[in-house]
Amino acid sequence: MKNLATAVLLLCHPLLFAQRPAPVTETARRYVDTLAAPGMHGRGYVNGGDSLAADWLAAQYDRIGLEKPGEQRFQRFSFPVNTFPDSVKVRIGGSDLRPGLDFITDPASGSDEGRFRIVHLTPEDLSAERKASTWAALEGGIALLHFPATKNRDSTALFTKLAEEVAQHAPVLRQGGATLTWSVALEALPHAVIELREGVMADSATVAVIEVKNVLLPKHDARNVLGVVRSKKRKAPWVLVTAHYDHLGQMGPDALFPGANDNASGTAMLLCLAERFKAHPAKVNLLFISFAGEEAGLLGSSFCAAHPPVDLKQVKLLVNLDLNGTGDDGITVVNAVEQKAVFDKLVAINKRSKDLPQVKPRGPACNSDHCPFAQLGVPAIFIYTMGGVSFYHDVQDRAETLPLTKFDGLYRTLTTLLQSLK
Numbered sequence: 001m002k003n004l005a006t007a008v009l010l011l012c013h014p015l016l017f018a019q020r021p022a023p024v025t026e027t028a029r030r031y032v033d034t035l036a037a038p039g040m041h042g043r044g045y046v047n048g049g050d051s052l053a054a055d056w057l058a059a060q061y062d063r064i065g066l067e068k069p070g071e072q073r074f075q076r077f078s079f080p081v082n083t084f085p086d087s088v089k090v091r092i093g094g095s096d097l098r099p100g101l102d103f104i105t106d107p108a109s110g111s112d113e114g115r116f117r118i119v120h121l122t123p124e125d126l127s128a129e130r131k132a133s134t135w136a137a138l139e140g141g142i143a144l145l146h147f148p149a150t151k152n153r154d155s156t157a158l159f160t161k162l163a164e165e166v167a168q169h170a171p172v173l174r175q176g177g178a179t180l181t182w183s184v185a186l187e188a189l190p191h192a193v194i195e196l197r198e199g200v201m202a203d204s205a206t207v208a209v210i211e212v213k214n215v216l217l218p219k220h221d222a223r224n225v226l227g228v229v230r231s232k233k234r235k236a237p238w239v240l241v242t243a244h245y246d247h248l249g250q251m252g253p254d255a256l257f258p259g260a261n262d263n264a265s266g267t268a269m270l271l272c273l274a275e276r277f278k279a280h281p282a283k284v285n286l287l288f289i290s291f292a293g294e295e296a297g298l299l300g301s302s303f304c305a306a307h308p309p310v311d312l313k314q315v316k317l318l319v320n321l322d323l324n325g326t327g328d329d330g331i332t333v334v335n336a337v338e339q340k341a342v343f344d345k346l347v348a349i350n351k352r353s354k355d356l357p358q359v360k361p362r363g364p365a366c367n368s369d370h371c372p373f374a375q376l377g378v379p380a381i382f383i384y385t386m387g388g389v390s391f392y393h394d395v396q397d398r399a400e401t402l403p404l405t406k407f408d409g410l411y412r413t414l415t416t417l418l419q420s421l422k
């Protein structure tokens with residue numbers, strides 16, 4: 001009987017299933033699936049997606065048993081944001097284009113509806129001496145911009161300015177690349193601006209039928225979600241673990257931006273670390289912050305840095321997690337030079353564990369939520385994974401295709417790092 005029980009136990013033991021992912025990856029998978037599900041509306045500004053995600057996160061923080069700093073689970077702030085709650089339609093040359101795949105609205109697009117004659121415009125048409133006649137020619141039309149492809153920053157800035165100027169007078173079509181990446185805008189132009197995927201527009205097309213309706217929310221309420229695991233030591237310093245949970249939301253009911261890698265993955269990592277350190281507290285006090293408004297311009301982290309829940313002078317380190325869903329090529333550490341001791345520690349941890357193919361240094365970059373804190377002198381690093389799928393700010397950044405290749409390895413690396421801090 002005893003032997004039989006042992007045999008059954010052995011057969012059921014997870015180690016016998018070599019392909020079975022590590023338990024922490026399974027947990028993370030559930031978090032990513034939930035955060036990137038259609039019911040979260042891309043954690044943006046249509047159907048209150050970001051607010052649904054904030055409530056779900058607060059429930060997770062409660063379940064894990066994270067304390068509320070100053071009795072507050074949320075840190076509230078607000079900002080204006082441009083949204084597209086209704087169906088967005090574009091029909092060119094007799095065929096309906098697929099929202100999110102064949103076209104996107106400019107995040108700052110205004111509204112337009114109707115059948116428009118296509119008017120081809122080059123930068124020369126927008127020169128000072130020709131502008132007046134161009135505006136006259138655009139009457140009742142939609143501008144199709146023929147701006148030369150460029151990577152030059154000044155030219156890009158000039159073309160953006162010209163496109164915005166055209167959108168003061170008429171709706172605009174502009175050519176995008178092979179994949180379309182969306183974003184968030186805090187203001188709206190007077191006319192619709194539509195970006196087309198490379199190759200979807202036939203040269204012979206003369207008419208575009210569009211239906212674009214934006215709604216500018218003048219004061220959108222957003223919430224950072226905060227939770228604490230205290231050290232057993234009195235007077236321990238603070239370490240902040242941060243990850244933004246917001247994403248881009250939806251462009252109408254047909255184009256959902258799930259944001260699985262960006263940043264359901266980092267949010268899942270934050271939750272897994274919170275669970276780990278609630279069970280085994282670190283030598284430092286840990287403050288976990290899920291930021292809102294990152295995609296709208298680091299708004300949640302900027303607000304938090306300006307209204308810090310703990311004295312920033314007591315913060316020993318901030319570890320920001322964004323895009324943690326791959327790892328086939330290892331991780332990059334932003335601010336590696338500025339925080340050399342922490343970077344060297346990560347390299348040493350990985351040298352022993354070999355959990356990650358590479359721990360790569362990168363200089364400062366204001367590309368995620370560590371930045372507003374680093375600018376105030378808080379020691380801060382930002383870790384993202386490299387390799388694997390490269391969907392970014394598009395409708396393809398889905399849970400189903402997110403590999404979480406080195407999630408477990410990164411989790412162990414971060415656990416070792418946080419454990420070592422005192």
Ligand SMILES: [Zn+2]
Nearest residue numbers: 262263322323
């Ligand atoms: Zn992100």
